[in-house]
Amino acid sequence: MSVWEKLRPYSMVAPAIIVFSLFFIYPIFYMMYLSLFDWNFVSPDKAYVGIQNFKDLLTDSDFRQVLSNTTIYTLLTVTLTTSLALLLALWLNRKGVFHGFVQGAIFSPHIISLVSISLLWSWLMDPEYGLLNWVIGLAGFGKLAWLSHPSTSLVSLVIVAVWKGLGYNALVFIAGLQSIPPDIYEAASLDRSKPWTTFRKLILPLLSPSIFFLVIINMIGSFQVFETIAIMTQGGPVNSTNTLVYYIYENGFRFFKIGYASAAGVILLFIIGVLTIIYFKLLSKRVHYR
Amino acid sequence: MKTVDNTIGGSPIGTAAAGSRLSHARTRKATIRQAISVLLRVLNIAALLLLVLVFALPFIWMLSTSLKTLPETMIFPPRWIPDNPVWQNYADAWNTGPFLKYFRNSIIIAGGILILQMLTIIPAAYAFARYKFVGSGFLFGIVMVTLMIPSQLIFLPVYLELSAFKLLNTHLGLILPFASSAFGIFLLRQAFMQISDELIEAARLDQAKEWKIIVRIMVPLVKPVLVTFALFSFIAHWNDYFWPLVMTTNETARTLPLGIAKIREVEGVATWNILMAGNLILVTPILIVFFLSQRQIIKAFVYNGVK
Numbered sequence: 001m002s003v004w005e006k007l008r009p010y011s012m013v014a015p016a017i018i019v020f021s022l023f024f025i026y027p028i029f030y031m032m033y034l035s036l037f038d039w040n041f042v043s044p045d046k047a048y049v050g051i052q053n054f055k056d057l058l059t060d061s062d063f064r065q066v067l068s069n070t071t072i073y074t075l076l077t078v079t080l081t082t083s084l085a086l087l088l089a090l091w092l093n094r095k096g097v098f099h100g101f102v103q104g105a106i107f108s109p110h111i112i113s114l115v116s117i118s119l120l121w122s123w124l125m126d127p128e129y130g131l132l133n134w135v136i137g138l139a140g141f142g143k144l145a146w147l148s149h150p151s152t153s154l155v156s157l158v159i160v161a162v163w164k165g166l167g168y169n170a171l172v173f174i175a176g177l178q179s180i181p182p183d184i185y186e187a188a189s190l191d192r193s194k195p196w197t198t199f200r201k202l203i204l205p206l207l208s209p210s211i212f213f214l215v216i217i218n219m220i221g222s223f224q225v226f227e228t229i230a231i232m233t234q235g236g237p238v239n240s241t242n243t244l245v246y247y248i249y250e251n252g253f254r255f256f257k258i259g260y261a262s263a264a265g266v267i268l269l270f271i272i273g274v275l276t277i278i279y280f281k282l283l284s285k286r287v288h289y290r
Numbered sequence: 291m292k293t294v295d296n297t298i299g300g301s302p303i304g305t306a307a308a309g310s311r312l313s314h315a316r317t318r319k320a321t322i323r324q325a326i327s328v329l330l331r332v333l334n335i336a337a338l339l340l341l342v343l344v345f346a347l348p349f350i351w352m353l354s355t356s357l358k359t360l361p362e363t364m365i366f367p368p369r370w371i372p373d374n375p376v377w378q379n380y381a382d383a384w385n386t387g388p389f390l391k392y393f394r395n396s397i398i399i400a401g402g403i404l405i406l407q408m409l410t411i412i413p414a415a416y417a418f419a420r421y422k423f424v425g426s427g428f429l430f431g432i433v434m435v436t437l438m439i440p441s442q443l444i445f446l447p448v449y450l451e452l453s454a455f456k457l458l459n460t461h462l463g464l465i466l467p468f469a470s471s472a473f474g475i476f477l478l479r480q481a482f483m484q485i486s487d488e489l490i491e492a493a494r495l496d497q498a499k500e501w502k503i504i505v506r507i508m509v510p511l512v513k514p515v516l517v518t519f520a521l522f523s524f525i526a527h528w529n530d531y532f533w534p535l536v537m538t539t540n541e542t543a544r545t546l547p548l549g550i551a552k553i554r555e556v557e558g559v560a561t562w563n564i565l566m567a568g569n570l571i572l573v574t575p576i577l578i579v580f581f582l583s584q585r586q587i588i589k590a591f592v593y594n595g596v597k
Contacts, residue, residue, distance in 0.1 A: 006423075008417075008421070009426070016470035016475060019410065019466070019470040020432055022451075023444075023448055026447075027444040030447040030450070031444060031446060088341075098335075099338075101342075104580075104581070105345050109345065110591060112573055112576060113531065113573070113576070115531045115550055115551050116547075118551075119551070119554070120351075120566070123355065123566065124348060129363060131348075134366050168591060171591075172592050220440065231551055245443075248446065249445075262447070268443055
């Protein structure tokens with residue numbers, strides 16, 4: 001084997017590895033490093049403060065609210081999206097042009113820019129002239145404040161997230177359902193198994209890979225929510241929709257508290273890291289795939 | 291729905307009159323059952339249409355609003371088709387900022403990312419799939435770790451990095467961090483691994499050069515995966531708001547989504563008709579592409595996630 005032949009694989013992976021090291025791996029360590037300093041981005045020297053940033057964060061009532069907002073948002077979004085999508089998938093899992101059309105329609109928000117979706121829903125949720133208030137008015141309900149009141153703002157953002165994610169989630173479930181061999185259904189129907197029993201004892205376990213995949217992907221996605229907040233609420237009213245990534249963005253780019261923002265980033269990294277590890281643990285252990 | 295036939299095996303029951311009554315009841319039962327089945331089917335279709343409406347109505351509302359005058363947007367019950375469509379709204383939206391520039395930037399950035407990704411992921415995926423080399427496990431570990439790191443997490447250090455390289459507000463600064471894709475390598479590696487060894491051996495016997503084998507034989511074999519990934523990547527970066535927002539401080543390299551989002555800030559008062567016109571400019575190309583290649587796109591987003 002010539003030298004060139006030995007070097008070939010390295011030269012082939014080098015460009016990609018350089019990009020990843022420069023823009024993904026190194027920044028992680030750089031962020032950890034920065035989280036130990038007090039720095040305003042402009043001043044030439046950084047002041048080492050140890051874990052003071054983390055201490056400040058955890059005692060900061062704003063940050064606590066940010067953490068609780070993010071958690072509530074994530075739990076609501078993930079539960080609603082995944083369970084509704086499963087119901088939709090069981091309903092829509094049929095071949096044919098019409099069902100294909102319905103599947104396409106519910107999937108379409110997934111490929112549209114979050115900017116468009118945020119602007120569109122800001123208008124739909126306008127307290128004065130929004131379509132939503134008119135529709136619930138027809139049903140006899142009073143007007144809701146939607147995004148403009150702290151009691152409804154976070155839930156409104158959840159509604160938008162569920163609307164956007166539902167189609168994608170349902171189609172992943174449908175793909176999962178279609179990978180279940182038909183003879184399993186036949187066996188169940190021969191056994192005169194009740195639909196609910198078939199669902200609980202057969203379909204649910206066989207779908208568990210899709211369920212785990214979606215729950216984790218949705219959780220990781222929800223923990224990083226940014227666009228809808230930046231465009232629809234800017235974290236308000238009164239901090240009621242401020243979430244982790246938006247908080248990091250505000251502290252870094254508005255208030256220039258680089259160390260403080262980095263420390264919040266490290267906390268987010270920790271949360272996402274734990275979720276990812278749980279995902280792989282569950283994937284290798286509990287999930288039964290045929 | 292199956293129609294169940296409950297014929298009682300021809301046994302002579304009672305008088306002829308009773309028999310006729312029975313068959314009468316039987317047909318009535320069957321009719322009811324049939325009616326229920328039809329009703330269920332109609333209800334199912336109605337429910338499906340309602341579902342479609344939940345997803346289509348916001349877009350129809352967007353289109354409707356974009357053709358109204360501002361006072362018309364405040365009339366309830368809403369007029370879905372405005373009397374005199376105001377096409378001027380589109381021109382107004384377009385003129386709120388340098389939209390030709392935004393458009394160009396969007397194409398340069400999403401296109402540049404796509405080209406560089408193709409150049410970096412094909413050789414890397416091929417090497418990981420087909421060569422044994424010292425350290426390949428470690429290097430593939432870097433790919434897998436990158437796959438886990440969301441870009442939303444590391445924007446602050448990357449911003450500082452790009453600022454040190456003097457790459458803020460440049461196309462290159464928005465392209466380089468995504469010049470390769472861990473997801474793409476992961477997908478393509480699996481595709482390359484599925485190609486049979488005999489094919490390559492045969493080509494090698496023909497004394498073909500290794501890079502010729504890759505370009506002429508291997509790459510065409512994984513074309514479907516490449517197309518799938520290309521769609522995924524282009525749509526994701528065309529739509530991206532976060533990264534260009536964070537990595538730019540002026541208009542030089544800003545993209546379409548930023549321009550549209552800015553209409554709101556420019557106008558101050560909510561001029562929803564103009565905002566929705568701008569929004570349609572952003573959405574329409576993607577929706578057209580989607581309806582033209584719906585199958586391919588759904589496959590790109592859904593099935594890759596599962597496998």
